[in-house]
Amino acid sequence: SQTIHQWPATLVQPVGSPLSLECTVEGTSNPNLYWYRQAAGRGLQLLFYSVGIGQISSEVPQNLSASRPQDRQFILSSKKLLLSDSGFYLCAWKLRQNSGNTIYFGEGSWLTVV
Amino acid sequence: RKEVEQDPGPFNVPEGATVAFNCTYSNSASQSFFWYRQDCRKEPKLLMSVYSSGNEDGRFTAQLNRASQYISLLIRDSKLSDSATYLCVVMRGATNKLIFGTGTLLAVQP
Numbered sequence: 001s002q003t004i005h006q007w008p009a010t011l012v013q014p015v016g017s018p019l020s021l022e023c024t025v026e027g028t029s030n031p032n033l034y035w036y037r038q039a040a041g042r043g044l045q046l047l048f049y050s051v052g053i054g055q056i057s058s059e060v061p062q063n064l065s066a067s068r069p070q071d072r073q074f075i076l077s078s079k080k081l082l083l084s085d086s087g088f089y090l091c092a093w094k095l096r097q098n099s100g101n102t103i104y105f106g107e108g109s110w111l112t113v114v
Numbered sequence: 115r116k117e118v119e120q121d122p123g124p125f126n127v128p129e130g131a132t133v134a135f136n137c138t139y140s141n142s143a144s145q146s147f148f149w150y151r152q153d154c155r156k157e158p159k160l161l162m163s164v165y166s167s168g169n170e171d172g173r174f175t176a177q178l179n180r181a182s183q184y185i186s187l188l189i190r191d192s193k194l195s196d197s198a199t200y201l202c203v204v205m206r207g208a209t210n211k212l213i214f215g216t217g218t219l220l221a222v223q224p
Contacts, residue, residue, distance in 0.1 A: 032210060043116075043216035044158070044201070051209055059211075090157055094210060101146045101205060103212055105157035 002027035006091040006106035013113055019064075019078040021109050023091030026072065031093040033074040034103070035066055038088040050074060051096075086113045117141055120202050120215035128223050131192045135218045137185040137202030144213075146205040147178050149187045151198045152217065158201055161187075192222045 006023040013019060025031055035047040046059045048066035056066050063082050067075045074091055091106040120137045127133050139147075147164040162169065164176040164185055175188040185202055202215040 034212075036214075043118075044214040046211060046213070049209055049211060057209070088155075092212075101148075101163070101210065102160055105159070108157045110155075 002093075002104070004091065004093055004104055004106045006089075006109055008109060009107060010110045011112070013081050013111065015083055015113055016080045019076070019081050019085070019111070021076040021089055021091075021111075023074040023076075023106055024072055025074075025093045028093070028095065029071060030096050031072065032096060033068060034092040034094075035074065035076050036090040036092060036105075038090065040087070044090065048076070081111075081113045083113050086111055115140060116216070117213050118202055118204055118215035120218050122216060122218060124219040124221050126221045126223060127192055129192055129194060131222075132188065132190045133192055133220065134189075135187045135200055135202070135220075137187075137215055139183050139185070139202075139204045139213075141204070141206055141213075142183065144183075144204040144206045146210075147185050148203040148205070148212075149174075149176055149185075150201040150203055150214075152201055153198050158214075161200070189220075192220075194222050194224060196220060197222045 003026045033050045036044045038044045050068045064078050089109045092103050094103040118139050149161040150158040151161045152158040162171050164178045166178050168177045173190045177186045199217040199219050201217045204213050
């Protein structure tokens with residue numbers, strides 16, 4: 001069966017520090033991968049999605065970047081965090097289009113920028 | 115205007131009550147529709163897909179009206195364990211992006 005895991009689960013970072021959140025998927029190949037953010041009291045916002053290794057699409061201009069160095073690995077990064085980067089970050093995957101529509105989320109990473 | 119709109123609630127209902135959530139979407143190119151459930155400080159989990167013909171899963175019934183761009187979720191015989199935030203979700207585009215509503219908070223009271 002397929003599983004998705006992301007880490008770290010919780011982190012507190014000072015403003016201006018770097019960030020790296022990692023996500024891996026097991027039990028499948030060629031998934032679509034996504035990074036979402038949920039700020040306090042707001043809905044999930046799509047940040048990045050990827051349909052293949054090295055293929056990253058950004059949904060909104062921001063202080064963050066994403067990379068997909070391997071088929072089942074998706075990384076969210078920042079060189080210098082802002083207070084506004086605080087939130088709940090969720091990695092997600094789905095089978096390639098036309099192979100199933102359900103999207104599955106990782107457990108999430110709580111980021112507090114202080 | 116948000117692409118997916120939901121009443122944020124909260125909906126406070128007694129156990130055993132029937133409760134209905136509504137959702138509208140603005141992009142007529144939306145292809146697939148879902149309801150997700152999110153417990154406090156947890157990741158969203160798929161509750162059910164929504165089809166034009168309507169579909170039922172136990173106490174949960176989902177309906178889709180493409181002409182009106184309207185989605186609904188009905189929960190019958192509410193349980194305490196149904197307390198959560200319910201997210202209306204649409205999928206569109208060649209890369210199957212999911213667009214989430216802000217969610218409706220349900221609190222079932224004993």
